[in-house]
Amino acid sequence: MDHGEFEGVIGLEVHAQLLTDTKIFCGCSTKFGGEPNSHTCPTCMGLPGALPVLNKKVVDFAVKLGLALHCDINRRSIFARKNYYYPDLPKGYQISQYEEPICTDGYLDIYLDGNKKRIRVKRVHMEEDAGKLVHEGTIESSSYSLVDYNRSSVPLLEIVSEPDIETPGEAVLYLKMLRDVLLYLEICDGNMEEGSFRCDANVSVRKKGVSDLGTRTELKNLNSFRFIERSLAYEMERQIGVIVGGGEVVQETRLFNAEEGATYSMRGKEEAHDYRYFPEPDLLPLTVDDQWVDRIRQSLPELPMEKMDRFMTEHGLPKYDVEILASDKELADYFEETIGLFPEPKTVSNWIMTELLRELKSGNVSPKRSPLSPANLAELLVLIKDGTISIKIGKEIFPELFRSSVSPKSLVEKKGLLQISDESAIVATIDRVIDRFPKEVADFRGGKEKLLGFFVGQVMKETKGKANPKLLNELLARRLKG
Numbered sequence: 281m282d283h284g285e286f287e288g289v290i291g292l293e294v295h296a297q298l299l300t301d302t303k304i305f306c307g308c309s310t311k312f313g314g315e316p317n318s319h320t321c322p323t324c325m326g327l328p329g330a331l332p333v334l335n336k337k338v339v340d341f342a343v344k345l346g347l348a349l350h351c352d353i354n355r356r357s358i359f360a361r362k363n364y365y366y367p368d369l370p371k372g373y374q375i376s377q378y379e380e381p382i383c384t385d386g387y388l389d390i391y392l393d394g395n396k397k398r399i400r401v402k403r404v405h406m407e408e409d410a411g412k413l414v415h416e417g418t419i420e421s422s423s424y425s426l427v428d429y430n431r432s433s434v435p436l437l438e439i440v441s442e443p444d445i446e447t448p449g450e451a452v453l454y455l456k457m458l459r460d461v462l463l464y465l466e467i468c469d470g471n472m473e474e475g476s477f478r479c480d481a482n483v484s485v486r487k488k489g490v491s492d493l494g495t496r497t498e499l500k501n502l503n504s505f506r507f508i509e510r511s512l513a514y515e516m517e518r519q520i521g522v523i524v525g526g527g528e529v530v531q532e533t534r535l536f537n538a539e540e541g542a543t544y545s546m547r548g549k550e551e552a553h554d555y556r557y558f559p560e561p562d563l564l565p566l567t568v569d570d571q572w573v574d575r576i577r578q579s580l581p582e583l584p585m586e587k588m589d590r591f592m593t594e595h596g597l598p599k600y601d602v603e604i605l606a607s608d609k610e611l612a613d614y615f616e617e618t619i620g621l622f623p624e625p626k627t628v629s630n631w632i633m634t635e636l637l638r639e640l641k642s643g644n645v646s647p648k649r650s651p652l653s654p655a656n657l658a659e660l661l662v663l664i665k666d667g668t669i670s671i672k673i674g675k676e677i678f679p680e681l682f683r684s685s686v687s688p689k690s691l692v693e694k695k696g697l698l699q700i701s702d703e704s705a706i707v708a709t710i711d712r713v714i715d716r717f718p719k720e721v722a723d724f725r726g727g728k729e730k731l732l733g734f735f736v737g738q739v740m741k742e743t744k745g746k747a748n749p750k751l752l753n754e755l756l757a758r759r760l761k762g
C-alpha cells in the first residue's frame with residue numbers, strides 16, 4: 281500500500297482571547313503580564329459565595345464573530361460548568377458553553393490554489409480561561425510550582441470547525457484567515473506567543489474514496505503556524521504508518537515536541553476527562569434580541585475576504601497582490617489612502633509590496649505608524665510619473681524617505697536629484713561620451729547594436745543616474761545612427 285492512497289481529515293478548535301478591558305465574570309483587569317495575582321478578586325479566585333456577572337462586551341464580541349462567520353446567532357444560550365480539578369482552576373470547574381452555545385453552523389472561506397474553499401464552522405462559544413502555573417526548580421531538586429490567577433476568567437471564544445480541512449497547509453490557511461478576521465473585528469490581538477490565539481488540532485486519515493471518518497487524535501496547544509503544519513504532517517504520516525502496518529489508530533491526545541519534530545501520547549481515551557457538564561446555576565440563560573444582533577451587524581467592518589474580492593474587481597489587482605494587501609487591515613487602509621491621491625492601483629501596490637513592506641518589516645513598524653505617509657508615497661509616485669526623478673532614484677531615496685518622513689519633493693530638491701529632461705544637456709553629455717569611445721561607436725555602426733546599453737550606462741554614470749531614461753534612449757539612438 282502506498283501512502284498516496286490516503287487523505288487527511290482535520291478539524292480545528294481555536295481559542296481566541298478577547299480584547300475586553302475586564303474579565304468575563306468580574307471587573308478585574310485582563311492586562312497581560314501584571315504582578316502575579318494582582319488582577320484578582322473573590323470571583324476569579326473562586327472563593328466561596330462569590331457570584332459571576334456576565335460581561336456584556338464578551339457577548340458583543342461573540343455575536344460579532346458569529347456574524348462574521350455567517351453563523352446562526354442563537355437568541356438563547358446557556359452557560360455550563362465543565363468540571364475538572366487542576367491547581368490553575370480555583371473553582372474546580374470552568375464556566376463554558378456546551379449544549380447551547382451562542383453561535384452555530386457558520387463557515388469561513390479561504391483561498392486555496394486560486395479557488396475559494398469553504399470550511400464549515402460548527403460552533404463559537406464563550407468561556408473563561410484558567411490561571412497559569414509557573415514551575416520552579418527541577419524534579420530532583422525538590423521542585424515546586426507557583427500559581428498566577430491573573431489569567432483566570434479572562435474571556436475566550438472557542439471556535440470549532442467541522443472536519444473539512446484536508447491538508448496541513450490548508451489548516452494554516454484557515455487559521456491565518458480566522459486570525460485576520462479576529463484582527464479586522466478588533467476583538468483579539470492574535471498574538472500566538474502570548475497565547476491569545478491558540479489551536480488544538482484534531483486529525484485522522486482515511487483511504488481515498490471512503491466516506492466514514494477514521495479515528496482521530498488531538499494535538500494540543502500548538503502556538504505557531506509552523507508547529508501546526510509540522511505536527512499535522514508528522515501525525516498524518518504516523519497514522520498512515522500504523523494502518524499500513526496492520527494496526528489501528530488509537531483515539532488519544534498527543535503533544536508535539538518541536539525539537540524532535542514528533543508527537544507523543546499525552547493521554548488516551550481511557551483517561552479522557554468526563555467533565556460532567558451541567559448548566560451553570562449562578563447564571564441565567566443568556567438571551568440576545570434582534571435589536572442587539574442588528575446593532576452589532578451594523579458595526580461590522582468589511583472583512584478580509586470581501587476586501588480581497590473588492591480590490592480585485594474595483595482596482596483590477598491580481599490575487600497575489602490582494603492577498604498581501606488585505607492580510608493586514610492597516611496595510612489595506614494605507615493602500616486605499618494612497619490610491620486616493622495617486623489613482624494607479626497596480627503601481628501603488630507594487631511600491632507597497634516591495635519597498636514599503638521591506639522597510640516596515642526591517643523597522644518592525646505597523647503600516648499605521650509608517651513615517652512615510654500615504655500622502656508622501658503618492659507625492660513620490662507623482663515625481664516619478666511626471667519625470668522629475670527616475671524610478672531608480674525613487675527606489676534609492678526610499679529608505680531615507682521612510683526614515684526621515686520628509687516630503688519627497690524637498691528631499692529631491694535638497695539632494696539635487698532632479699532628473700535631467702533638458703535635451704541640450706543630455707545631448708552635450710552624449711557628445712562627450714561619443715568622443716571618448718570612437719572604437720565602440722564604430723562597432724555600433726558596424727552592426728553591434730547591443731552596445732546601446734553600454735552608451736546608456738556611460739551617460740548615466742556621468743549624470744549620476746539623473747538623465748531621463750526615455751529621452752536618453754531616443755537621443756542616443758538618433759545620435760549614434762546619424
Ligand code: ADP
Nearest residue numbers: 289290291292441442443482483484493494496
Ligand atoms: P468533542 O466533543 O469530542 O470535542 P467535537 O465533535 O466537538 O468532539 O469535535 C472536535 C473537533 O474535532 C472538531 O473540530 C471536529 O471537526 C474534529 N473532528 C471530529 N471528528 C474528527 C475526525 N474523525 N477526524 C478529524 N477531525 C475530527
Ligand code: MG
Nearest residue numbers: 293438440480
Ligand atoms: Mg470539543
Ligand code: ZN
Nearest residue numbers: 306308321324
Ligand atoms: Zn476578578
